[in-house]
Amino acid sequence: MITPAISVLTICGIAEIPSHGPRAVSHVLSVIDPDRPELTEFSSFGEHHRTTLRFHDIIDPQAGLVMPERAHMESILDFGSSLANDAEPGAQGHLLVHCHMGVSRSTAAMVTLMLQAREDASEEALFEELRAIRPQAWPNSVMIGMADDMLGRSGRLVDALRGHYAHQIKVQPELPKWMASMGRGREVEMAR
Template sequence: MQNIAISVLTICGIDELAKHSSRSVTHVLSVLDPEWPELEAFQTFGAHHRTVLQFHDIIDARPGMVMPEPEHVAQILRFGSELAGSKAGRTEGHLLVHCHMGVSRSTAAMLTLLAQANPDEPEDGLFERLREIRPQAWPNSVMIGFADEALQRNGRLTSALGRHYAHQLKHDPRFVDWMTQLKRDRELAMAGA
């Protein structure tokens, strides 16, 4: 994120956190299910600023589950603004964004932060950068829709998301089975649009 003096960007899942504890992580954005317990992995990390968001990785309402909401994306954007504001106090930094698997919510959050920090970068370029950070990225479409609106990208992020999904399906057809099992057929349809 060139505009906020972050030199290292990492996306991972919960089971990968331990291997990042010695990597001088300065900022963490955790996106967890609401019922998930506090993660012990962060006790082994050095000093860092951490923000925790809690909602489920779903794209349609389900009983007993918390949908991603515009306020969640607003919190991600506030995190990004705070990160940008802290630039004067440091020369570099390491941002780690994680969710349960490091595939959907965390990649949507990172894409949102990239788009916020680089308002003039074309949307397809942002998704290319996201794939460089996390090759298996499949961002949550609801979150990207809210980010598109909040950042006034006028549908361009959502359109680029469809092209990103198509790219991912071409490079790893297993996404079809995974997203079908997760009841995310609407995202698969976006890849063909």
């Protein structure tokens, strides 16, 4: 739960979006590549509030690609604030956060929103909850670093991310090779 008005949390990839249409999604945070055309996957959804952010899932600058930036994280936190402000008494909201595959940008955004809403929660508990929502979660470390700073966590969120990566590698031993092939080897090293 993020706010009393948001009782269901979902993380998914673009291909999974249509399957959530019948589930009465009330709020959507879309994190997609800048060059991706507008998504048509929401055509089966009822009325919902949607915010779209456009940047690539990278952790080091690459020519022609858009790094996650502080302004993107500010937009995620603004979205989180709007969830509390939009709350209607007795409403049972459903928040869906997605990126291309539902693994990295969306999971980093969801942890950020969870921490923003529950400042007293332990970082480790939030990552445990994240794994329950999306077992394949591998949050973008650049986004998590910015969230740590912006939410005043003094490095605790980044430390918990290291533990999360170590857990993910233990239960999914193929992850280091896959992440390294995508230029994310630095994150694999964080787990060691």
